Amino acid sequence: MTEEKIKQHTRQVLKSFSKKKGNLIPILQRVQGRLGYLPREAMLEVAEFLGLPPIHVYGVVTFYNQFRLNPPGKHSVRVCLGTACHMKGGYITLDAWKRRLSIGAGETTTDREFDLDTVACVGCCVMAPVTVLDEKPMGKVDPTKVDGLLLAFEREREGKKKQ
Numbered sequence: 100m101t102e103e104k105i106k107q108h109t110r111q112v113l114k115s116f117s118k119k120k121g122n123l124i125p126i127l128q129r130v131q132g133r134l135g136y137l138p139r140e141a142m143l144e145v146a147e148f149l150g151l152p153p154i155h156v157y158g159v160v161t162f163y164n165q166f167r168l169n170p171p172g173k174h175s176v177r178v179c180l181g182t183a184c185h186m187k188g189g190y191i192t193l194d195a196w197k198r199r200l201s202i203g204a205g206e207t208t209t210d211r212e213f214d215l216d217t218v219a220c221v222g223c224c225v226m227a228p229v230t231v232l233d234e235k236p237m238g239k240v241d242p243t244k245v246d247g248l249l250l251a252f253e254r255e256r257e258g259k260k261k262q
């Protein structure tokens with residue numbers, strides 16, 4: 100999406116808000132809902148609209164886990180790091196995803212196939228460690244399962260190409 104398009108979408112969102120500083124988070128949520136993430140140009144538009152320093156807006160975006168600085172991938176990978184998953188090696192699973200996808204948490208692969216992030220407890224602790232793939236919680240995802248899950252995505256992709 101071009102810078103101009105990003106600005107247009109952001110300005111469209113801003114039309115339904117007053118210039119109250121307390122609107123910052125709802126505005127950011129709405130802009131992200133529209134763009135899928137919060138690019139630099141959108142944050143600058145929001146900062147100008149509310150009369151806030153851009154660094155303040157950036158600080159809020161990076162503070163809250165709900166906001167993304169990168170465009171989303173086609174598939175989302177969310178590694179649960181709630182207490183139960185942490186105890187069962189959630190961080191080790193996260194490392195495996197990072198290595199396999201060659202990205203860090205909060206990033207998107209260069210081919211835009213996957214984005215990776217962490218989540219707090221998703222409510223299925225008995226299946227710990229949990230990875231949520233495209234909104235679907237997968238249980239007992241230890242590092243040895245990561246390759247298999249990625250293979251399933253690759254097969255699906257190849258299957259679609261043949262159709």
Ligand code: FES
Pocket residue numbers: 179180181182183184185219220221222223224225227229
């Ligand atoms: S801690 Fe991961 S699902 Fe509850």
